Amino acid sequence: MTRYLKGxxxxxxxxxxxxFSSAVSAVEIEYWQYxxxxxxxxxEQLIENFETANPDITVKMTHFPYADYRTKVAAAIxxxxxxxxxxxxxxxxxxxVAAELIQPLPAETFPASQIDDDFFPMVQAMxxxxxxxxxxxxxxxxxLFYNERLLDEAGVEPPTNFNELMAAAKAMTKRDGAGxxxxxxxxxxxxxxxxxxxxxxxxxxxGGEPYxxxxxxxxxxxxxxxxxxxxxxxxxxxxxxxxxxxxxxEPQAAFKAGRAGFHIDGSFRIGSLDKTRGLKxxxxxxxxxxxxxxxxxxxxxxNAITTKAEGEKYDAAVKFMEYVTSDEAMQIWLDxxxxxxxxxxxxxxxxxxxxxxxxxxIRGLAYANTTxxxxxxxxxxxxxxxxxRMTLEGMSAADSLAIAAEAEQKILDDYYK
Amino acid sequence: xxxxxxxSIKQKQIVWAWAFLALPVLFYGIIRFxxxxxxxxxxxxxxxxxxxRTWIGWDNYVELWNDPVFWKVFVNTFEYLLIGTPLSLxxxxxxxxxxxxxxxxxxxxxxxxxxxxxxxxxxxxWVWRWFYQDVPIGLFNNLLASVGIxxxxxxxxxxxxxxxxxxxxxxxxxxFQVIIFMAGLRAIPQSYYEAAKIDGxxxxxxxxxxxIPLLRPTIxxxxxxxxxxxxxxxxxxxxxxxxxxxxxxxxxKPLVLMIYDTAFNGFNMGYAAAQTVVLxxxxxxxxxxxxxxLRSD
Numbered sequence: 001m002t003r004y005l006k007g008x009x010x011x012x013x014x015x016x017x018x019x020f021s022s023a024v025s026a027v028e029i030e031y032w033q034y035x036x037x038x039x040x041x042x043x044e045q046l047i048e049n050f051e052t053a054n055p056d057i058t059v060k061m062t063h064f065p066y067a068d069y070r071t072k073v074a075a076a077i078x079x080x081x082x083x084x085x086x087x088x089x090x091x092x093x094x095x096x097v098a099a100e101l102i103q104p105l106p107a108e109t110f111p112a113s114q115i116d117d118d119f120f121p122m123v124q125a126m127x128x129x130x131x132x133x134x135x136x137x138x139x140x141x142x143x144l145f146y147n148e149r150l151l152d153e154a155g156v157e158p159p160t161n162f163n164e165l166m167a168a169a170k171a172m173t174k175r176d177g178a179g180x181x182x183x184x185x186x187x188x189x190x191x192x193x194x195x196x197x198x199x200x201x202x203x204x205x206x207g208g209e210p211y212x213x214x215x216x217x218x219x220x221x222x223x224x225x226x227x228x229x230x231x232x233x234x235x236x237x238x239x240x241x242x243x244x245x246x247x248x249x250e251p252q253a254a255f256k257a258g259r260a261g262f263h264i265d266g267s268f269r270i271g272s273l274d275k276t277r278g279l280k281x282x283x284x285x286x287x288x289x290x291x292x293x294x295x296x297x298x299x300x301x302x303n304a305i306t307t308k309a310e311g312e313k314y315d316a317a318v319k320f321m322e323y324v325t326s327d328e329a330m331q332i333w334l335d336x337x338x339x340x341x342x343x344x345x346x347x348x349x350x351x352x353x354x355x356x357x358x359x360x361x362i363r364g365l366a367y368a369n370t371t372x373x374x375x376x377x378x379x380x381x382x383x384x385x386x387x388x389r390m391t392l393e394g395m396s397a398a399d400s401l402a403i404a405a406e407a408e409q410k411i412l413d414d415y416y417k
Numbered sequence: 418x419x420x421x422x423x424x425s426i427k428q429k430q431i432v433w434a435w436a437f438l439a440l441p442v443l444f445y446g447i448i449r450f451x452x453x454x455x456x457x458x459x460x461x462x463x464x465x466x467x468x469x470r471t472w473i474g475w476d477n478y479v480e481l482w483n484d485p486v487f488w489k490v491f492v493n494t495f496e497y498l499l500i501g502t503p504l505s506l507x508x509x510x511x512x513x514x515x516x517x518x519x520x521x522x523x524x525x526x527x528x529x530x531x532x533x534x535x536x537x538x539x540x541x542x543w544v545w546r547w548f549y550q551d552v553p554i555g556l557f558n559n560l561l562a563s564v565g566i567x568x569x570x571x572x573x574x575x576x577x578x579x580x581x582x583x584x585x586x587x588x589x590x591x592x593f594q595v596i597i598f599m600a601g602l603r604a605i606p607q608s609y610y611e612a613a614k615i616d617g618x619x620x621x622x623x624x625x626x627x628x629i630p631l632l633r634p635t636i637x638x639x640x641x642x643x644x645x646x647x648x649x650x651x652x653x654x655x656x657x658x659x660x661x662x663x664x665x666x667x668x669x670k671p672l673v674l675m676i677y678d679t680a681f682n683g684f685n686m687g688y689a690a691a692q693t694v695v696l697x698x699x700x701x702x703x704x705x706x707x708x709x710x711l712r713s714d
Contacts, residue, residue: 067681070466070681070684071466071681074466074467095465095467095468095684096467098467098468099465099467099468101467176552176562178562178565178567178568180551180552180558180562180568181551181552182552182553189660191660191661192660244551245573246550246551246572246573247551248550248553248554249546249547249550249554250660259553375682375683375684377678377682377683378682378683381661384661384664385664385665385666388664388665388666389666392573392574392575392665392666393575393666
């Protein structure tokens with residue numbers, strides 16, 4: 001009996017010691033991102049793999065609704081609370097650096113020349129001299145989603161250029177007896193992804209350059225810009241319109257409901273379309289011009305180490321950053337979230353680039369541009385209003401374009417002054 | 418302890434009153450007045466939430482004065498007030514006046530009117546937003562289309578959008594105002610009505626000479642209360658126009674939405690604070706004016 005008790009006591013002591021010692025050597029770092037179901041699931045997997053490989057580090061993930069995200073980060077880090085590794089939109093980098101919320105990645109672990117070689121070139125926006133401030137796991141681009149049933153019904157094929165796009169969209173548009181559109185050939189609305197398509201896609205395809213001086217000067221009040229706007233407006237104006245602004249409230253809702261033939265959206269939409277019952281969809285590259293000119297828009301979220309991380313937490317944060325920018329992490333992110341790997345070596349593998357779903361997005365990265373926004377929602381709003389002045393107030397495309405260009409230049413001037 | 422026992426009864430009462438008041442006073446001081454004061458200070462600064470605050474004097478107010486969007490929004494805000502308040506006042510009085518006379522299913526009807534007030538504004542705004550859509554999903558336009566009338570662009574129009582957004586807001590507030598009016602009607606002594614009956618005056622005279630004058634405190638309360646509500650309208654507008662907040666072309670944007678947009682999309686805290694100060698002054702002036710106009714003699 002005594003021996004048994006001794007045994008129990010001994011066992012208890014050893015386990016207590018084990019617990020104690022692990023508590024001493026374990027470092028806990030905190031990771032913040034905004035809430036999006038698939039991103040959280042993917043990050044949980046990454047954290048699990050990372051913790052298995054580094055048993056002395058635990059990572060605690062916190063997520064917030066997107067609407068609160070920026071405010072919370074801004075309030076927490078200066079107060080010494082909050083994350084050691086934080087996720088931010090590429091467009092916020094300047095603000096985060098200026099506010100000293102993040103610190104540069106160590107050049108010995110993340111040599112700039114190596115990253116220049118390994119990552120897609122748009123990531124170089126995160127570079128400052130010989131170090132990087134932040135790095136993405138994944139990037140996004142746009143592609144043209146199509147409803148297979150509607151294509152079959154109209155007897156048309158997925159388009160490769162604008163002419164085919166318009167012809168196919170026309171064939172899929174349906175009206176009721178009074179001429180009201182009940183099914184659109186293609187969704188339209190600057191509130192969704194169309195403003196990116198217009199800026200970085202259409203304008204460049206019509207031979208223009210939307211911005212100059214590293215995105216500090218608006219340059220779309222030109223012939224190319226006007227042609228791009230007129231092409232875009234032809235989707236939803238006139239008697240032979242193939243679309244209607246605000247049709248079924250939101251473009252993606254119309255597409256999900258099977259009432260839209262084509263829909264331009266990002267790779268992040270794949271997950272929610274997959275869950276839509278009864279929708280048979282496919283995806284293809286954004287249509288080219290008749291001459292074959294293509295252009296696309298890409299954007300990305302990056303991870304960075306905050307100024308709060310010091311000492312052993314800093315070392316742990318560096319290790320974690322190394323893992324979330326590794327090839328393995330990128331493949332997991334692609335499989336779970338549907339966002340594209342940030343390195344060509346992972347993204348452009350034969351399996352990924354020829355993948356039926358991801359392929360068009362990944363191929364689109366090769367000719368994609370990334371807009372540097374000063375205030376993304378403000379700049380988008382100007383595009384929305386540019387179209388509204390034409391549809392609701394009957395203004396000419398040229399006049400509306402000029403107003404938008406002037407207003408956007410003001411936003412840029414205020415930001416970069 | 419000695420100090421306390423030396424106090425007079427009156428002083429002791431004051432000490433106790435303040436002891437009980439301390440919690441709400443502290444609460445108001447820290448949660449309400451301190452941030453309000455800070456907002457006034459921030460309105461003279463430039464701050465993007467992340468960086469340092471820099472003092473820029475009256476620049477935010479000058480920018481506001483020269484901002485065409487602000488004047489559009491200013492007009493919208495008063496449109497909400499000047500259409501919403503009288504409309505809901507008249508409607509709720511008519512309903513309360515007749516409901517008060519009704520015995521049959523009185524409780525049930527009262528419940529029906531009160532129900533929208535208890536419903537979440539967000540849920541209600543979304544349901545109405547879908548009512549207003551074009552064919553094939555909008556209820557109203559489907560009804561119109563089925564009888565061969567052309568569609569009406571409710572939300573996608575610079576002229577129709579504001580009344581379309583206001584309608585559910587008026588409807589939602591009606592229940593509360595009806596209840597208040599009914600309480601006011603019940604509080605009028607029956608003897609006045611009996612005297613009027615004996616004198617043989619008509620219902621119009623009874624209404625204008627007895628009921629409405631005696632309802633004055635109720636009317637003051639409802640007017641002030643609903644005016645503040647309409648001046649601060651936000652959730653209905655925001656939820657019915659989320660993709661294009663306050664649109665189309667700012668035709669539905671109230672001041673509160675502009676503040677929200679400037680602060681949490683533009684991260685221009687100083688400019689947003691200046692707008693907040695303006696809203697505060699408008700609310701103050703409107704409330705004071707109403708209290709003065711409807712003061713009892």
